[in-house]
Amino acid sequence: MGLARRLYRGEIDVDFVGKWRLWYSLSGLLLVVSLAGLLINGLNLGVEFKGGTIFSFKAGQTSVQEVRQSVLDEGVHQVIVQQAGTDGWRATTESLSEDTRAQVQSAISKDFNVPVDQVSIQAIGPSWGGEVSQKAWIGLGVFMLAIILYLSMAFEPKMALAAIVALVHDLVITAGIYAWSGFEVTPATLLGFLTILGYSLYDAVVVFDMIKEVTAKLGHTSKQTYSMAANNALNHTLIRSLNTSLVAILPVAAILFIGTTVLGAGTLKDLSLSLFVGMIVGTYSSLCVATPLLVTLKEREPKYQAIARRLASTGGGGKGSKGSKGSKSAAVAKG
Numbered sequence: 321m322g323l324a325r326r327l328y329r330g331e332i333d334v335d336f337v338g339k340w341r342l343w344y345s346l347s348g349l350l351l352v353v354s355l356a357g358l359l360i361n362g363l364n365l366g367v368e369f370k371g372g373t374i375f376s377f378k379a380g381q382t383s384v385q386e387v388r389q390s391v392l393d394e395g396v397h398q399v400i401v402q403q404a405g406t407d408g409w410r411a412t413t414e415s416l417s418e419d420t421r422a423q424v425q426s427a428i429s430k431d432f433n434v435p436v437d438q439v440s441i442q443a444i445g446p447s448w449g450g451e452v453s454q455k456a457w458i459g460l461g462v463f464m465l466a467i468i469l470y471l472s473m474a475f476e477p478k479m480a481l482a483a484i485v486a487l488v489h490d491l492v493i494t495a496g497i498y499a500w501s502g503f504e505v506t507p508a509t510l511l512g513f514l515t516i517l518g519y520s521l522y523d524a525v526v527v528f529d530m531i532k533e534v535t536a537k538l539g540h541t542s543k544q545t546y547s548m549a550a551n552n553a554l555n556h557t558l559i560r561s562l563n564t565s566l567v568a569i570l571p572v573a574a575i576l577f578i579g580t581t582v583l584g585a586g587t588l589k590d591l592s593l594s595l596f597v598g599m600i601v602g603t604y605s606s607l608c609v610a611t612p613l614l615v616t617l618k619e620r621e622p623k624y625q626a627i628a629r630r631l632a633s634t635g636g637g638g639k640g641s642k643g644s645k646g647s648k649s650a651a652v653a654k655g
Contacts, residue, residue, distance in 0.1 A: 334558065336607055337551040337615050343608035347489060354496020361499045366506035367412050367444050369453050373421055374442040375411040376404075379432035387411055390431045394424045400504060415445070456510050463514060467521060475528055478617045483524045486610035490520050490601045497597050508591040516598025519568065523561055523606035530557050531611070535618075538627060545631060546624040547615050554611050565603040572596045 336343070367374060375391070384401045391399045391411050400412040416424070421441055429436040464484065471480035491513060498505060530553040535546055544552075576592035618624055 333552075333555050335551060336554050337547050337612050339608075340612035340616070343612055347605075347609055350493050350496075351489065354493045354499070357496040357499035358492075361502070363495065363499055363505045364502050366504045366509075368507055369505070371415050371445050372443075373413045373416045373424075374444070375413070375424060375428060375439060376442070377409055377428055377432070377434050377439040378407045379409060379434055380407045382409070382432055386431075387428075390427055391424055394427050395420065396424065415443070456507075459510075459514070463517065471525075471528075474525075475532055479528050479532075479614055482610045482614040482617065483521060483528070485613055486524060486602075486605040487517050487520055489605050489609055490516060490598055493601050494594055494598045498593070501593070503593050509594050512591045512594030512598065515595060516602050519599055520602030520606060523564070523603060524610045526560065527554055527557050527606055527611055528614070530554075531614070538624070540626070540630075542627055543631070545628045546618050547628075550611060550615050550618075554607065558607070561603060561606065565599060569596065569599050572599065 379387075384403065387401045387409050388399045388411070391401075391413060396413045396416065398414045402410045402412075404410055411424075411428075413424070421443065425436060425439045425441060428434060428439050464487070467487070468480050468484060471483055494513065494516065498509070503509075531550045534549045534553040538544065538546060538549060542549075572592055572595045576596050619628065
């Protein structure tokens with residue numbers, strides 16, 4: 321509690337920029353693990369993308385295993401069962417012929433004492449799923465292009481590049497967690513992805529706006545390097561970022577852990593997992609990936625290299641306000 325109170329009051333200065341090697345190593349490890357999951361397991365694409373058949377019905381006093389076995393007994397090879405609410409069930413299979421769909425419908429009706437007309441069937445062709453996938457990629461591309469244009473005009477191209485790298489970082493790690501967990505990827509998942517990208521972008525814009533304001537004052541007589549000034553700006557927005565993230569994550573966590581386990585709202589997992597993971601990773605990337613990367617790019621500019629060399633030669637580049645370190649600035653300047 322003492323640490324949290326001091327952090328909230330701004331009495332602790334975290335050297336985010338100075339620990340760039342730690343953040344890069346951690347992000348690199350997460351990316352490797354995520355890419356391994358995508359290559360080894362792949363994404364469990366929902367029926368909306370690869371086509372298939374969905375059987376929906378209501379039946380009490382049953383289990384996921386019983387519903388799955390009932391469908392498998394009719395010669396179906398792949399079955400994904402989800403519970404929706406207290407007595408609702410959703411069984412998703414590969415694409416089935418009309419005769420097989422009728423057999424599965426009849427088997428569900430018999431095994432769970434449900435009228436045949438209350439076992440709904442939804443058949444989705446693979447061509448429709450391919451169209452959904454294409455539109456999803458187009459939407460993601462347009463979103464990224466809009467971000468680049470906005471940040472380039474509102475800030476500068478190097479900030480846009482740092483933000484895009486952080487967004488791709490968030491997307492790959494979230495997708496990797498989906499691959500390892502086996503959670504189904506549905507259109508709701510894509511909505512979650514776009515939401516977390518927008519959330520991560522908001523966090524990065526807040527940090528970059530403060531950095532832009534602070535570093536605009538740097539000149540030949542400055543007592544801070546770009547690295548030190550950016551780190552101080554980041555610490556000034558730290559509490560705001562953490563508070564915003566906590567307020568956003570709590571209800572999502574409630575949906576993910578309470579809604580899907582206690583209430584049985586299985587269909588919410590697709591959306592809530594992407595939001596929960598994405599918000600945590602997005603907050604981390606805004607603080608520990610986007611800003612250190614921006615500093616790495618900016619400190620290669622002659623103006624900031626000159627400041628770093630001058631402070632290093634006079635012994636003023638060792639520490640910034642509240643302990644931010646400038647060793648990385650001096651190292652860049654010497655290079």
